[in-house]
Amino acid sequence: MTQSPDTPxxxxxxxxxxxxxxxxxxxxxxxxxxxxxxxxxxxxxxxIAALDELEDTFEKAKADxxxxxxxxxLNKNYSGRPSLLTEAKRFSQHAGGARIFLKREDLNHTxxxxxxxxxxxxxxxxxxxxxxxxxxxxxxxHGVASATAAALLGMECVVYMGAEDTRRQxxxxxxMELLGATVVPVTAGSQTLKDAINEALRDWVANxxxxxxxxxxxxxxxxxxxxxxxxxxxxGEEARAQILDQTGRxxxxxxxxxxxGSNAIGIFHGFLDDRNVALYGFxxxxxxxxxxxxxxxxxxxxPGVLHGARSYLMQDEDGQTIESHxxxxxxxxxxxxPEHSYLADIGRATYEPVTDTEAMDAFxxxxxTEGIIPAIESSHALAGALRVGKRLTEGKDNPQDVIIxxxxxxxxxxxxxxxxxxxxxxxxxxxEAGIGSExxxx
Amino acid sequence: MNNTATASKSAAAIDRALAEGRTALVGYLxxxxxxVQTTIDAAVALAExxxxxxxxxxxxxxxxxxxxxxxxxxxxxxxxxxxxxxxFDIVAGITARCDAAVLVMTYWNPVMRMGVDEFSxxxxxxxxxxxxxxxxxxxxxxxWFEASDKYGLDRVFLVAPSSSPAxxxxxxxxxxxxxxxxxxMGVTGARENVSSAAERVVQAAHEAGAERVCxxxxxxxxxxxxxxxxxxxGAIVGTALVAELGHSGVEALxxxxxxxxxxxxxx
Ligand SMILES: Cc1ncc(COP(=O)(O)O)c(C=O)c1O
Numbered sequence: 279m280t281q282s283p284d285t286p287x288x289x290x291x292x293x294x295x296x297x298x299x300x301x302x303x304x305x306x307x308x309x310x311x312x313x314x315x316x317x318x319x320x321x322x323x324x325x326i327a328a329l330d331e332l333e334d335t336f337e338k339a340k341a342d343x344x345x346x347x348x349x350x351x352l353n354k355n356y357s358g359r360p361s362l363l364t365e366a367k368r369f370s371q372h373a374g375g376a377r378i379f380l381k382r383e384d385l386n387h388t389x390x391x392x393x394x395x396x397x398x399x400x401x402x403x404x405x406x407x408x409x410x411x412x413x414x415x416x417x418x419x420h421g422v423a424s425a426t427a428a429a430l431l432g433m434e435c436v437v438y439m440g441a442e443d444t445r446r447q448x449x450x451x452x453x454m455e456l457l458g459a460t461v462v463p464v465t466a467g468s469q470t471l472k473d474a475i476n477e478a479l480r481d482w483v484a485n486x487x488x489x490x491x492x493x494x495x496x497x498x499x500x501x502x503x504x505x506x507x508x509x510x511x512x513x514g515e516e517a518r519a520q521i522l523d524q525t526g527r528x529x530x531x532x533x534x535x536x537x538x539g540s541n542a543i544g545i546f547h548g549f550l551d552d553r554n555v556a557l558y559g560f561x562x563x564x565x566x567x568x569x570x571x572x573x574x575x576x577x578x579x580x581p582g583v584l585h586g587a588r589s590y591l592m593q594d595e596d597g598q599t600i601e602s603h604x605x606x607x608x609x610x611x612x613x614x615x616p617e618h619s620y621l622a623d624i625g626r627a628t629y630e631p632v633t634d635t636e637a638m639d640a641f642x643x644x645x646x647t648e649g650i651i652p653a654i655e656s657s658h659a660l661a662g663a664l665r666v667g668k669r670l671t672e673g674k675d676n677p678q679d680v681i682i683x684x685x686x687x688x689x690x691x692x693x694x695x696x697x698x699x700x701x702x703x704x705x706x707x708x709x710e711a712g713i714g715s716e717x718x719x720x
Numbered sequence: 721m722n723n724t725a726t727a728s729k730s731a732a733a734i735d736r737a738l739a740e741g742r743t744a745l746v747g748y749l750x751x752x753x754x755x756v757q758t759t760i761d762a763a764v765a766l767a768e769x770x771x772x773x774x775x776x777x778x779x780x781x782x783x784x785x786x787x788x789x790x791x792x793x794x795x796x797x798x799x800x801x802x803x804x805x806x807x808f809d810i811v812a813g814i815t816a817r818c819d820a821a822v823l824v825m826t827y828w829n830p831v832m833r834m835g836v837d838e839f840s841x842x843x844x845x846x847x848x849x850x851x852x853x854x855x856x857x858x859x860x861x862x863x864w865f866e867a868s869d870k871y872g873l874d875r876v877f878l879v880a881p882s883s884s885p886a887x888x889x890x891x892x893x894x895x896x897x898x899x900x901x902x903x904x905m906g907v908t909g910a911r912e913n914v915s916s917a918a919e920r921v922v923q924a925a926h927e928a929g930a931e932r933v934c935x936x937x938x939x940x941x942x943x944x945x946x947x948x949x950x951x952x953x954g955a956i957v958g959t960a961l962v963a964e965l966g967h968s969g970v971e972a973l974x975x976x977x978x979x980x981x982x983x984x985x986x987x
Contacts, residue, residue, distance in 0.1 A: 318860050320828055322785050323891065324905055326857060327882035466791055472782060479784045484906040486882065582829045583855075584782060596804040597833030598781040 299624045305550040311500030314623060316616035319499045320583040325479070328486045333501040335406050340508065345401065352397045353512060356430070357387045361513075363520035363683070368647035369660075373667025375677030379524070380650070380686040381517045381545060390653065390688030391513060391541040392423040392494060398509035400427040403490035410434040410489045414478045416443055416471035416537075417607035417655070418450025419688060420494030425459035427492075435459040438477045440470040443607060450692065468601045471611050475585050495538025496615040499586025503615050507543045514548020517683055525681055531556040531666050534685040535658040536576070536629065537608050539615035541687035546627060556628065559618060560662035562604030563631030573602035574631040575614040576622050589616040605634040605696065608655040608688075636661040638700050641690065653688030654696065660684060729849035730874045730897035733772045733821035734932050734953055742984040743949030746934050747977060748775040748825065748958035749965065751810050752802030753793040760813035762965055765974035767818035770981025773934075773954070774814060775852055778807050778826040785827075785854040787909030789959045793966060804830045808846040815847030823876060823897075825852040831864075840867035850874025850897055858894035868896070876900050879925055881917040889928045898932035898954060899925050903939070910959045911938035914947055922952045945983030955983070 299305060311317050319329060339345040353359040362382040370378045383391040403411055411433055415421030421437040428435030437454055441463040444451050451461050467473035475493075482491040496506040521529055532549050534542035536559040549555040564572030572578070575590050582591035584599055592600040592612035602612040621627035637654060640661035644652050652660060663684045671677035690697065698704045737744040747766040751759055763774045779794035779802050786794070811822050824843060831839045831851070843851070850873035856864065858877055868875045874897030879888055882905060892899055903918035904911070918935050925933045935948045936956030948955040957980055964976045 319857065320855055320860055321857065322855055322880075323857055323878045323887070324880040324882055324902055326887060327880075327884060330884075466788075467781065467795065476782050476784050480787075480907050483785070486905060582832055584829065585784075591829075593829065593833060595833070597830035598798065599829075 299626065305626060306547060308504065308617060310504040313503070313617045313620035315581070316587065316589050316619040317500060317503060318588050319586060320588060321499045321586045322483065324483050325486065328482070329499055329501065331406060332402065332505070335402050336501055336505050339402060339405060348401060349398055349509070353394070357393050357397065358385060359512065360516045361385050363517060363524065365524070366644070366648050369644055370667070372643060372647070373664045373682070374671030376667035376671050376680035376682050377525070377678055378663055378667065379521060379529070379681070379683045381513060381683060383513060383541065383685060383687050384650070384652065384656070384689035388419070388423045388426050389691060390419050390423070391510060391544065391685075392420045393426070394512060394544070395494070395506050395509040395540060396420070396423040396427045396492060399490065399492045399505070400431050400433065403433065403492070404431060406490065408488055408490040410436070410485065411492045412436045412438065412478050412481050412489055413492045413494060414438050414471065414474040415494065416440070416474070416610055418443070418447045418453070418692065419608060421454050421459070421461070422450060422457070424492050424494070425454040425457035428459060429457045436481070437461050438464050438474040438481070440468070440474050441465045442469040443471070443474070447607070470601070471607070472584070472599060472613070479585070494540070496540040496543045496617065497538040497585060497587055497589070497613055503587065503617055506540050507547060507617065510540055510544025511547045513541065513544040513685065514546060517545055518548040521681070521683055527681070528552050528555050529681040529683045530670055531558055531682045532685070533558045533560065533659045533663040533666060533682060535559070535609060535655050535687060536561045536614060536618060537611050537655060538613065539618045541685050543615060543617055545683070545685040546621070550626065557621070557626065558662055558666055559627055559629040560632045560658045561629055562602070562606055562609035562658060563633040563636070564603040564605070566633055567631050571603035572631060573604045573609050573611060575612060576618060576629040577631050581619070584613045587616045589619045590614055590622070605637065605700070606654040606658065608653070609658060630662060632658040632661045638697070640664060641697060642701065650686070651690035651694070652686055653690050654693045656685070656687045659687070727872070728874050728897045729821040730773050730823060730876070731932060734898060734934075737772045737984070738953060741986050743945060743952070743986055744772040744934065744954035745770055745945065745977070745981050745984055746773040746775060746936070746954050746956040747771040747961050748777060748956065750777045750779055750790060750793045750797055750962060751807045752779060752797035752800065753962070753965070754796070755800065756806050756810055758970065759810050760817070762970050762973050763814040763820070763822070764817045765970050766961070766977045767814070767820035769974045769977035770984065771820060771977050773821045773823065775823050775825045775956070776807060776810055778804060778824060778830055780827040780830060783827060785907050787907045787959065789910070789963050790908050793962050804834065808842045811843065811846040811848045821849040822847065823849045823852050823874065825854065828853060828856045836863040836867045837870070840871045840873055844871035844873055848873065850876060852876040852900060854878060858891055861894065865894075878902050879921060881905055881921050883921070883924070885924070888924050892925055892928040892930045895930070898934050899930045900956070901925055901933050901935045901952065903935050903937045906937060908937060908958050910940040910963070914938055914944045918948065919951050942980050942983030945980055949984060949986050
């Protein structure tokens with residue numbers, strides 16, 4: 279079979295897709311709805327028309343120079359792109375001597391990669407004539423980014439947040455409200471991120487005529503996984519050019535953390551067809567994958583459908599979703615984007631768990647060695663990079679020849695209370711000590 | 721609708737009602753709420769009071785199409801330890817005691833987890849009529865087409881006010897037994913009025929070739945049932961029944977069904 283390198287392996291049949299990959303066809307720009315056996319649209323009929331409209335608007339926008347210019351302009355003059363690529367020289371000493379470079383999404387406006395997707399989708403919403411956006415949020419990062427875009431573009435914004443999370447993250451609730459958004463605490467189910475998504479979907483069904491659901495990660499029903507990836511592809515494109523510029527060659531490995539998978543797919547995309555660049559996704563291992571308290575979806579889950587896509591899923595024998603656990607609210611999700619399930623199945627990317635403890639050790643190490651306070655989500659990628667660095671440099675005479683790029687997806691300002699609690703930095707009885715108990719964030 | 725080859729239990733139940741000059745009454749109950757035996761008794765009470773088709777809902781952790789009343793009931797059932805395989809005991813228990821058609825309404829993941837073929841085989845063995853699938857569209861239903869044909873089960877897909885003519889045609893063609901017309905853009909829950917969108921959805925389904933269309937979401941009293949009977953073959957009541965069962969028990973539920981069935985007489 280001769281296929282041009284730009285033809286994505288888009289077959290719905292897993293074997294065919296895997297064969298196409300092995301035969302060397304491009305993995306970039308996979309359009310969905312299927313990524314091998316994953317993806318699709320497992321959604322109520324009521325929402326299919328809205329998904330079709332979104333897909334249609336997105337396809338037209340991608341081909342419209344005006345839209346592309348609009349996104350580029352906002353990325354540059356609002357978010358502050360391109361984000362830097364910073365070599366972490368002192369941190370690298372703890373990775374067997376491999377050279378580690380940080381893709382600084384933490385420097386974006388609002389403090390994480392989330393803004394890339396939010397601005398793009400808000401512009402699409404405007405193109406569809408929708409005046410109201412709704413979003414789900416766990417850590418509050420995506421909610422804050424959505425509220426920001428809504429303020430910028432003059433749209434109404436409602437953010438659904440698990441009641442448990444609104445209590446844990448009172449300051450992020452205040453942030454969203456300062457930006458003019460309405461935050462709705464969700465008391466259904468486990469009162470966390472997955473229930474916030476359920477509630478946002480219920481809102482969307484009822485208000486789809488004027489409302490866009492601004493999903494915060496590369497998961498959900500088609501076209502969301504491909505669409506969210508599209509707006510984050512800029513991370514990988516910049517990183518690839520920057521590492522070539524700074525080192526003259528491609529890295530040996532790229533590391534990212536996996537919640538739903540948006541920051542990871544964004545940076546992976548730039549390197550998907552560079553077969554010698556190993557791609558690593560680090561899932562939240564929580565207390566440890568053998569404790570049952572984790573969010574290691576690909577590591578331990580099995581295929582199922584949740585929130586519109588077939589993908590790996592943490593589920594019990596009855597197909598009921600299992601609640602996830604992680605110190606990092608942004609990784610605390612029992613599902614994962616379908617493209618990651620596909621990349622895992624065909625062996626293009628490797629997914630490993632990182633425990634709370636490993637992540638927090640890496641968090642502190644980056645603070646102390648580089649003067650950068652990372653998000654706890656991103657700290658999972660940092661811990662993974664230390665592991666990969668040691669592995670790749672083992673027995674090597676010139677460990678500095680090993681180059682690793684880590685997606686530093688966000689900054690840790692929001693995590694200071696959690697970290698202070700974790701490291702015992704708070705005086706007893708201080709008000710922050712109350713806020714900072716496990717998983718709570720400022 | 722290709723219901724000629726396979727005898728459809730729900731189509732037969734609806735046709736029976738129509739032949740008697742009645743709009744078919746379809747009643748929803750969540751499995752295991754408040755417990756398995758009560759679900760069976762409650763369904764039998766519905767059947768004895770004029771309900772033609774019973775829907776048994778499988779409690780699920782992420783019910784995106786359900787409003788607060790049904791969510792509260794299914795969360796309770798899960799808390800009390802409901803297991804998916806108990807739905808087959810419930811279906812068998814009901815079909816042993818009455819001749820209403822019994823469909824299972826389920827989000828798709830529990831079916832996928834058990835295996836579509838295995839689930840279908842056990843449902844057919846229990847005497848079930850088929851499945852109503854709120855988050856499975858025909859586009860994704862290849863496995864379910866195969867299994868439902870193999871075991872002679874009805875495939876009740878949903879159509880909505882937002883369905884395009886092409887999707888309406890495709891979904892009507894894919895369905896067997898009846899087509900479930902969602903009356904409004906929204907989730908389950910009792911409402912004051914049945915939306916005027918419902919009539920348009922039903923008309924579009926009929927024009928696409930549907931022989932039997934039942935209207936659900938927001939239907940809660942005999943007047944609603946009567947109104948729907950003017951343009952559809954059946955009316956589906958859920959939240960109102962669940963609330964009555966929760967507050968007042970099986971006997972009161974039977975009485976509510978009897979009142980609802982007063983709305984079924986066709987002009
Ligand atoms: C800083 C940061 N990184 C990563 C994530 C995880 O999301 P995703 O896997 O979609 O990148 C989040 C989510 O809130 C986040 O805030």
